[in-house]
Amino acid sequence: MIILKRVYSLLSICQSSILSHQNVACLIAGALAKFCFCKGQTCPVLVLPSLAIVLYAIWNSTPRSALRLGFLFGIGHFGSTLYWVAESFGCVGLGYLGYPAVVCLVLYLSVYVALASYLSRWLACSRVGFLVLFACFWTLAEYARGIVFTGFPWNLMGYITYDITCFSQIATIFGSYGLSFFVVLISASLTTRRTCLYGVAVFFAICVYGYVILHDDSKLERPANQVRVFAVQPSISQADKMDRTKFEQNLDKHIAISDLSGAQAERSIYVWPEAAVDVPLIPGGAAQRRIGELMKSDGSLLITGADRRGENGEVYNGAAVLGNGGEILQTYDKRHLLPFGEFIPEFLLDMGLRKVTPGILNFSSGQSSRTISIDGVEKFNLVICYEIVFPGEILDDRESKWILNITNDAWFNDSDGPSQHMRSACFRAIEDGRAIVRVANNGISCIIDCNGSIVSKLETDAVGVLDTYMPLPYRNTFFSVHKNIPILSLIVALIFIVIAVERTRRKR
Numbered sequence: 158m159i160i161l162k163r164v165y166s167l168l169s170i171c172q173s174s175i176l177s178h179q180n181v182a183c184l185i186a187g188a189l190a191k192f193c194f195c196k197g198q199t200c201p202v203l204v205l206p207s208l209a210i211v212l213y214a215i216w217n218s219t220p221r222s223a224l225r226l227g228f229l230f231g232i233g234h235f236g237s238t239l240y241w242v243a244e245s246f247g248c249v250g251l252g253y254l255g256y257p258a259v260v261c262l263v264l265y266l267s268v269y270v271a272l273a274s275y276l277s278r279w280l281a282c283s284r285v286g287f288l289v290l291f292a293c294f295w296t297l298a299e300y301a302r303g304i305v306f307t308g309f310p311w312n313l314m315g316y317i318t319y320d321i322t323c324f325s326q327i328a329t330i331f332g333s334y335g336l337s338f339f340v341v342l343i344s345a346s347l348t349t350r351r352t353c354l355y356g357v358a359v360f361f362a363i364c365v366y367g368y369v370i371l372h373d374d375s376k377l378e379r380p381a382n383q384v385r386v387f388a389v390q391p392s393i394s395q396a397d398k399m400d401r402t403k404f405e406q407n408l409d410k411h412i413a414i415s416d417l418s419g420a421q422a423e424r425s426i427y428v429w430p431e432a433a434v435d436v437p438l439i440p441g442g443a444a445q446r447r448i449g450e451l452m453k454s455d456g457s458l459l460i461t462g463a464d465r466r467g468e469n470g471e472v473y474n475g476a477a478v479l480g481n482g483g484e485i486l487q488t489y490d491k492r493h494l495l496p497f498g499e500f501i502p503e504f505l506l507d508m509g510l511r512k513v514t515p516g517i518l519n520f521s522s523g524q525s526s527r528t529i530s531i532d533g534v535e536k537f538n539l540v541i542c543y544e545i546v547f548p549g550e551i552l553d554d555r556e557s558k559w560i561l562n563i564t565n566d567a568w569f570n571d572s573d574g575p576s577q578h579m580r581s582a583c584f585r586a587i588e589d590g591r592a593i594v595r596v597a598n599n600g601i602s603c604i605i606d607c608n609g610s611i612v613s614k615l616e617t618d619a620v621g622v623l624d625t626y627m628p629l630p631y632r633n634t635f636f637s638v639h640k641n642i643p644i645l646s647l648i649v650a651l652i653f654i655v656i657a658v659e660r661t662r663r664k665r
Contacts, residue, residue, distance in 0.1 A: 179214045179218070179222075179226060180225070180226070180229055182210050182211075182214060183210065183211050183214055183226045183227075183229040183230040183233070184229045184230070184232060184233040185210075185233060186206070186207045186208075186210035186211045186230055186233065187207065187211070187229070187230040187231060187232060187233025187234035187235075187236075187237070188233035188234070188236070188237040189203045189204075189206065189207040189233075189237075190203075190204075190207065190233070190234045190235075190237055190238050190312075191237035191238055193317040194238045194312050194316065194317070194573060194577055195573050195576070196572075196573050196575070196576035196577075197576075198320075199317065199319065199320060201317040201318060201319075201320065201321065204314070204317055204340065204344050205344055205347060208341065208344045208345060208348070209344075209347075209348045211226065211227070211230045211274075212287075212288065212291065212345055212348055213348065214226050215227065215274050215277070215278055215287075215291075216278070216284060216287055218278065219278070220275055220278045220279040221275075223274045223275050223277070223278035223279075224271050224272075224274060224275040225271070226274060227267075227270045227271040227272070227273060227274025227275065228267050228268070228270065228271035228274075229267075230267075230270055230274070231263075231266060231267025231268070231269070231270030231271060232263055232264070232267050234267075234270065235262070235263045235266045235267060235312075236259075236263045238312050238573065238577070239259060239262060239263060239266075239311070239312070240259060240572075240573075241569050241570075241572030241573050241574040242255070242258065242259050242262060242574075243255030243256050243258065243259050244568060244569050244570050244572050244574065245498070245568040245569065246258060258497075262309075266302060266309070269298035269299070269301060269302045270295075270298060272294070272298060273291065273294035273295045273297070273298040274291070274294075276290070276294045277290040277291040277293075277294050280655075280656055280659065281655075281659060282659050282662055282663055283659065283662060284349060284351075285349075285351065285352060286655045286658065286659050288342070288345040288346060288348070288349070288352065289342065289345075289651060289655050290652065290655055291341065291345060292338055292341040292342035292345055293338070293648045293651050293652050293655075294652075295314070295337065295338075295341045296334055296335075296337050296338040296341070296644070296648055297645075297648060299313050299314065299334055299337055300334050300641065300645065303334075303547065303548070306496065307493070307494070307496055308493075308547065310333075310546055310547060310548065311546055311577065311581070312577055313333050313334065313336070313337045313548075314336075314337040314340050314341055315328070315333045315334070315335075315336025315337035315338075315339075315340050315584070316333070316336075316577075316580055316581070316584060317340065318336060318340060319580050319583065319584075319609075321364075322367065322371065322608065322609065322610060323363075323364040323365075323367035323368050323371065324360070324363055324364050324367055325367065325584070325587060325609060326366065326367035326370045326371065326587060326608070327339060327363045327366060327367065328584055328587045328588050328609075328636065329370060329587060329588065329590065329632075329634040329635060329636055330634070330635045330636060330643065331636065331643060331644040331647075332548045332549060332588050332636045332640070332641055332644060333548045333584045333588065334548060334641055334644050334645075335643070335644035335647075336584070338644060338647075338648065339359065339363060342356070342359070343356045343359055343360050344356075346359075370608075371608055374630075376632050377607070377630040377631065377632050378558075378630065378631050378632065378633075379630050380535055380558055380628050380630075380631075382533075382534075382535055383535075383626040383627060383628065384424060384425070384426055384533070384534050384535075384626065384627060385423055385424070385425045385426070385624070385625075385626055386425070386426045386428060386594055386624075386625050386626070386627045387415065387425060387426070387427045387428065387622050387623070387624055388428050388594055388595075388596040388602050388604070388622065388623040388624075388625070389411060389414050389415050389427060389428060389429050389430070389596065389622050390414075390430070390596065390597055390598070390599070390602040390615045390619060390620065390621055390622070390623075391407070391410050391411055391414055391429075391430070391433075391598060391599075391620060392567075392598065392599040392617075392618050392619060392620045393407050393410065393567065393598055393599060394567060394599065395565075395567040395568055395599075398432070398435060398565075398567065398598070404435070404436065405447075407433075408433075408434070408444065408447060408448075411429050411433055411461075412448075412451055414620065414621070414622060415427045415429070415459075415622070424456045424457055424458075424533065425457045425458075426457070426458045426459075426460060426534070426627075427457070427458070427459045427460070428459075428460045428461075428561065428563065428594065428596045429459065429460070429461035429462060429563070429596070430462055430563050430564060430565060430596045430597055430598040430602075431462035431474070431476075431541055431542050431563045431564050431565045431598065432462045432463075432464070432474070432565055432598070433461045433462045433463070433598070434448075434461055434462065434463035434464070434477075435462075435463075435464060436463075436464060437463075437464045437465055437466040437472070438461075438463035438464065438465060438477050438485070439466070440485060444463075445479070445483045445485070446483065447483075448461075448479060448483045449479075449482040449483025449484070450483075452479065452480070452481055452482060452483055456480075456481070456533070458478055458479065458480055458486070458531065458534075459478075459479045459483075460476060460477070460478050460479075460529075460539070460561065460563075461476065461477060461479070462474075462475070462476050462541065462563050462565075463475060463476060463477045465477070465488060465490060467521065471521040472519075472520055472521060473490035473491065473520060473521055473523055474490070474491040474494070474499055474520045474541065474542075475488055475489055475490040475491060475523065475541070476488065476489050476539055476541060476563060477489075478529060478531060486531060487529055487530075487531065488525070489523065489525055489526075489527060489529065489539045489541070490521075490522075490523025490524070490525055491520070491522070491523055491541040491542070491544065492522055492523045492524070492525075492527075492544065493522070493543060493544045493547060493550065494520055494522055494543070495542070495543045498543075499519070499520040500519035500520055500521075500522075501519060526553050526554070527539050527540060527551070527553040527554075528553045528554040528556075528557055529561075535557075535558040535559065535627075535628050536554060536556055536557045536558060537557050537558060537559045537560060537561055537627070537628070538551060538552055538553055538554065538557045538559075538560045538561070538591075539560075539561050539563070540560060540561070540562045540563075541562075541563055541564070542562075542563070542564040542565060542566075545562050545564070545578070545581055545582045545585055545595075546578070546581040548584070548585070548588060548640075548641065549588070549636070549640035549641045551585050551588075551589055552589045552591070552637055555633065555637060555638070557591065558591065558627075558628035558631055559591050559592050559593070559594070559627050559628035559629065559631065560585065560586070560589070560591045560592070560593045560594070561593070561594050561596070562582055562593055562594070562595045562596070563596045563597075564578065564595070564596070564597050564598070564600060565597070565598045565599075565600070566578060566597045566598060566599060566600025566601070566617075567598050567599040567600070569600070571617055571618070574600075575597070575600035575601050575617050576601065578600060578601075579595065579600065579601040579603060582595050582603075582605060583605050583609040583610075583611070584609060586605045586606065586607055586608070586609045587607070587608065587609040587634075588634065588636045588637065589634060589636070589637045590607045590631055590632035590633055590634040590637055591607055591628075591631050592604070592605060592606050592607050592627065592628060592629035592630075592631060593605040594623075594625065594627060597615075599617060599618060600617060601614055601615065601616060601617060602614060602615040602623055603615070603623070604623055604625050604629075606629055606630075607629065607630060607631050607632055612625070612629075613625070
């Protein structure tokens with residue numbers, strides 16, 4: 158309590174400065190997010206001064222000013238955490254377009270924060286009501302940007318709890334959007350003495366729940382049938398991947414690291430990353446024959462990212478499961494494509510714009526199930542790259558026992574991008590209660606248990622293989638059944654309750 162009193166004393170001193178420099182203060186407050194979403198050790202406690210500044214500024218403004226202040230906060234927030242998007246343009250020789258693209262993306266995402274700020278201030282007439290409404294509308298804004306224009310739910314506020322394992326387990330009930338709600342609600346409640354103790358109580362209650370989840374092994378299912386999995390990270394630069402003259406060299410590197418011809422005493426699954434075979438994998442084609450020559454006859458499998466061409470000429474970013482002699486046993490075509498990276502609207506194509514990835518044709522969205530079912534192997538869900546960032550969309554079949562995520566990530570070089578992408582996968586593991594094998598070309602390959610903890614990993618630029626047995630223990634979570642419905646229902650109910658209370662106060 159002594160610490161909190163000193164903090165409140167410091168805030169009261171800063172209040173006059175915040176009000177006299179509202180625009181700059183909100184911009185800087187948003188930029189503090191950089192240290193909550195950076196690679197390496199993050200500093201999630203910075204969310205407290207960040208939200209304290211913007212909440213104080215918005216509360217002491219008009220709804221119209223709140224729109225501006227929220228927009229500036231969003232610019233600082235997204236600008237400091239998504240700067241690395243420009244790296245992907247540089248990888249394909251479009252570096253001059255990278256930073257304008259980042260500016261457009263940041264401005265677009267900031268609109269959601271602006272609307273959340275406006276609605277919170279417009280509907281609230283008390284400080285407590287404003288804080289609750291801000292947490293509600295912030296969460297709805299995150300959900301909205303996760304679905305509008307195919308969605309971009311990157312760096313949700315809840316992800317700052319990556320290193321607070323006990324707290325993050327609430328995602329087993331409410332998912333990552335619910336995690337964001339509690340992060341913002343608790344942080345907001347700590348900004349006033351009246352609500353401080355409530356925020357602390359909620360924080361510790363969630364941590365107690367998380368502690369029970371982490372230490373209650375009776376809820377875990379332990380599969381009897383496991384298979385050995387080799388996750389291969391070749392760390393091939395994007396420039397080399399795009400150089401068609403180096404296709405065979407890149408394929409040889411995958412094979413050499415995998416050592417597919419080496420003797421193993423047991424059946425194994427070798428996993429190559431997204432677009433490891435970045436040409437259509439045609440049955441009987443050169444790439445399939447080359448792999449088939451090295452596949453053993455002991456029933457081992459190879460799962461690789463590979464383009465696929467449909468019957469009508471459409472191109473898919475997909476993955477294939479190959480058996481003895483390179484026989485294609487099952488395929489999956491990526492369903493949730495990355496705008497501008499894998500497809501671009503037709504009217505923009507007519508204007509001369511092109512997608513960032515190689516090739517003129519847009520990728521088509523796949524329709525097949527993510528569930529991979531192979532004799533002798535427990536069912537698992539296969540997720541390609543960008544698809545892993547969408548809460549509630551990963552588990553097609555609850556009978557699946559684990560999740561395989563293949564990605565490239567060479568686009569981002571040594572920026573914060575690969576780390577942010579990897580952390581999204583950790584929260585999918587918590588939500589669905591399934592361990593994840595994440596295989597990156599040049600990002601962060603890792604094994605994630607069902608609690609979202611990293612079991613083993615290969616850092617960016619490392620070349621090597623992760624060796625594990627899958628599936629690891631798993632659990633069926635409340636979120637895996639009900640998805641985002643509970644948290645959305647809770648938020649809508651809270652909004653109606655707060656509005657009803659606020660109207661009653663206005664009448665009095």
